[in-house]
Amino acid sequence: MRRITPYQQEGEVACGGQPLTRNNAAYCSAGDFIAYDVNWAVGAFRQIGDAFIFYLLGHEYAHAVQVRLGIQYRFTIQQELQADCMGGAYIGDSVKAGSLTLDRGDIDELRQGLLAVADDPGQPWFAPDAHGTAEQRTDAFFEGYEGSLAPCDIT
Structure with a gap:
């Protein structure tokens, strides 16, 4: 990049x-x-707080990785949820490695941020700009945060 x-x-x-x-x-x-x-x-x-900015950059970096790996899904929502998972993996792995220290409240900031960028209720999952519901985005992010890249379906 x-x-x-x-x-x-x-x-x-x-x-x-x-x-x-x-x-x-x-x-x-x-x-x-x-x-x-x-x-x-x-x-x-x-x-929301500083942790949300970590998420934003991690999510967008994940899109750069998707391009480099040739990952392309039929529906936008699949790309977006995978990027959420990969962003979570980056932050979680950075914390585990000791290269990033989260302050008290940062996990809540991440959750609040994911709620803020979720699709509006009623947004069709197949819409060209769909990113996922608050629950989908939060689940995808924290699956990566807790499980690294394994749950992100990078194949």
């Missing part, structure tokens, strides 16, 4: 000719970079 790019306005950064929207973080395979709306991230940091 080449870089992490913050942006402040919709359309300030593009991926494959498409402007990135506000209130988002995304991996752009066309340019091999992660971009995030800095105002949204700062707001999430203030409202």
Whole structure:
């Protein structure tokens, strides 16, 4: 991955000719970079906490890994839940290795963050931009957090 790019306005950064929207973080395979709306991230940091930012970056890095491994599912939700699992594995393995120390309350921040980025109730699972319900996203993340990459179905 080449870089992490913050942006402040919709359309300030593009991926494959498409402007990135506000209130988002995304991996752009066309340019091999992660971009995030800095105002949204700062707001999430203030409202949820620092652990949520670890999750956001881990999730987007996971998309970069998926591209490199050639992992592609039929439905977006499958890609997203796998990225949640892989992001959880990264954070969990980092904690186990001692390279990341979570503060008291960080696990709750991760849960709150996953709730914040869950699909709205009623969102069809097969929708092109579906990421998963709060329960699905939380389950996927913590399966990776607790079990490393084994439950993430990387084959």
